[in-house]
Amino acid sequence: MRIDVDHFEINDYLGRIFECDCQRIHTTNLSTVQIKDNVKEDIADFLSKKGYKHIYIIEDENTKQAYGEELEIFLVKKGFSLDSIVLKGEVVPNEKAVFEILLGMKQKYDYVLGIGSGTLNDLSKFISKKIGLDYGIVATAPSMDGFASVGAALITDDLKTTYDCHVPTAIFGDLEVLRNAPINMIKAGLGDIIGKYNCLVDWKIAHIINEEYYCKTIVDMVYKSIQEVVDNANGVLTRDKKAIKAITEALVETGMAMGFVGNSRPASGSEHHVSHYWEMKFLFEHRPPVFHGTKVGLATPGVIALWYKLINEDIDFEQCKQKVKAFDYEKWEALVKDKFEGAANGVIALEKKAGKNNIESALNRIDTIANKWEDIKTVIQNDLPKPEYVVQILKSVEAAYRPEQVGIDEMMTKDSLILAKEVRVRYGLLQLLWDLGLLEDYSNAFVQYYRSN
Numbered sequence: 001m002r003i004d005v006d007h008f009e010i011n012d013y014l015g016r017i018f019e020c021d022c023q024r025i026h027t028t029n030l031s032t033v034q035i036k037d038n039v040k041e042d043i044a045d046f047l048s049k050k051g052y053k054h055i056y057i058i059e060d061e062n063t064k065q066a067y068g069e070e071l072e073i074f075l076v077k078k079g080f081s082l083d084s085i086v087l088k089g090e091v092v093p094n095e096k097a098v099f100e101i102l103l104g105m106k107q108k109y110d111y112v113l114g115i116g117s118g119t120l121n122d123l124s125k126f127i128s129k130k131i132g133l134d135y136g137i138v139a140t141a142p143s144m145d146g147f148a149s150v151g152a153a154l155i156t157d158d159l160k161t162t163y164d165c166h167v168p169t170a171i172f173g174d175l176e177v178l179r180n181a182p183i184n185m186i187k188a189g190l191g192d193i194i195g196k197y198n199c200l201v202d203w204k205i206a207h208i209i210n211e212e213y214y215c216k217t218i219v220d221m222v223y224k225s226i227q228e229v230v231d232n233a234n235g236v237l238t239r240d241k242k243a244i245k246a247i248t249e250a251l252v253e254t255g256m257a258m259g260f261v262g263n264s265r266p267a268s269g270s271e272h273h274v275s276h277y278w279e280m281k282f283l284f285e286h287r288p289p290v291f292h293g294t295k296v297g298l299a300t301p302g303v304i305a306l307w308y309k310l311i312n313e314d315i316d317f318e319q320c321k322q323k324v325k326a327f328d329y330e331k332w333e334a335l336v337k338d339k340f341e342g343a344a345n346g347v348i349a350l351e352k353k354a355g356k357n358n359i360e361s362a363l364n365r366i367d368t369i370a371n372k373w374e375d376i377k378t379v380i381q382n383d384l385p386k387p388e389y390v391v392q393i394l395k396s397v398e399a400a401y402r403p404e405q406v407g408i409d410e411m412m413t414k415d416s417l418i419l420a421k422e423v424r425v426r427y428g429l430l431q432l433l434w435d436l437g438l439l440e441d442y443s444n445a446f447v448q449y450y451r452s453n
Helices: 040-049 061-077 095-103 118-131 175-179 183-194 196-210 216-231 241-261 270-284 292-311 317-325 329-354 359-371 373-383 387-396 410-423 429-435 439-452
Strands: 032-036 054-060 081-087 111-116 135-139 151-156 159-164 170-174
Touching: 032 040, 032 175, 032 241, 040 061, 040 135, 040 170, 054 061, 054 118, 061 081, 061 111, 061 135, 081 095, 095 118, 111 118, 118 135, 118 151, 159 270, 159 329, 170 175, 175 241, 183 196, 183 216, 183 241, 183 292, 183 387, 196 216, 196 270, 196 292, 196 359, 196 373, 196 429, 216 241, 270 292, 270 329, 270 410, 270 429, 292 373, 292 387, 292 429, 292 439, 317 359, 329 410, 359 373, 359 429, 410 429, 410 439, 429 439
Parallel strands: 032 170, 054 081, 054 111, 111 135, 135 170
Antiparallel strands: 151 159
C-alpha cells in the first residue's frame, strides 16, 4: 500500500505497511491516536482491549492537576490498578528524574502511561524502554513534536542527548484539556511546526551534497501538517478547538514522520540545533527554561534569512577551501570548553567520533557544493518561505520572534550559530557554512538580522 498524503487523515497512517517510492518500507508501532472531546472512555477502552491491568503513571504537579487526577479516578472506577509518580517543581529530564521514577515503582506493571507533554513524554518513553514495557502518552498541551517519535531527549552530563527508544503505542489528547493549556505552550507547539519549513530544506540539501537518504512522500506529509497549522493559526489566541486540534495532530504526524524514516530528519534541522544550544546555556546558568517550540519558532526566520543571504552571494569556492584549511582544532577545542562548560567533554567526544570538522572531508564537500550550487539555490528559492512570512505568522499569535524577547542576548545568539552544529551530527545550513568558512561571518549576520527585524 502507498501513502496517500492528499487524502489521509491521522489514523490512516496507523496499523499499515507502506511501500514507498524512496525504496523503503514505512510503518509504525503506534496503534491509536485520539485527539477529541471526552477521551477518557477511549483511554479505558484501549487499556482494556490490550489487557493492561496494572498501570504506572508518570506525571508532574501541573499535569496531575490539569488532567491526571481526573483520569486516575475514572480509571480506578473502571477497575484498573494504578500507581503514579508525581514529579515536583520544574522537571528536568536528567539522571535525577530517571532515578526518581524508577524508585517510585512498587510492583510489576503491564503498561506505562505518561500524562503531560515534552519532558514527561521523554521520561516515559525512556523509562518504558529501559524496563521493557510499552507506553502511551496523554497529552495535556500541544507544545512539541516528540509525542510519536522514537527518540527521547534527556540531559545527561549537562549535554542534551537524544536516545533511541520506541514510539508510544497510543496517544490521547482531550481537546478541552489541550485548549486550556497555558497559552505559551500552545504557541510553542505552533513554533515547533513552523520550524519544519527549514528542517525539510536542510534535509534536501543534505541529500544533494551528501547523497543522504531522502523521502519526498514523508516531506509532503510534513508540509501538509504545516499548512493545516498555518491555515488555522488565527484561532490560536482564542483557543479555538479546530486550531488546537490542527496543532496537536501536526505535532503527532511529524513525530510519526520521524518514526517512518528512523530519525529526526523530517522534523529537526539547524533551527532546532540553535534552540538546543540556547536550552543548554539556560541550563548551565540555572535560568528558567523557555519552551522548546518557542525557541525553535523564533530561530527559524533568522536561519531562513541566512539561507537567502547565502544564495545571493558570489561564493569563491577556492577561497572557501583556504579558509577551511586554516581550521585550528586547538582553538576550536578551547572555545568548546569555554562555552559548553560541563558538557564540553561530550561535545569533543562527539566530534572525535563523527569528524564533522575533518578538513579533508570538508574540502570534498566544497567541490560537491560548487558543482551543485545552482541546484542548492533552486531549492532555497522554491521551498523556503521568506523570513518575513514566518515572522508574520509568529506575530499573529503574539509569539516571540526575536531572541531578546525570551532573554537571549546578542552574545548567546552569535555563539549559537557558531557552536550549535556541535550538539548534533546532522548536515544542514550550519555545517554548510562551516564547510565554506563562513560560519563566523554569518554569526554576525544572524545577530544583525534580529537587531534590524
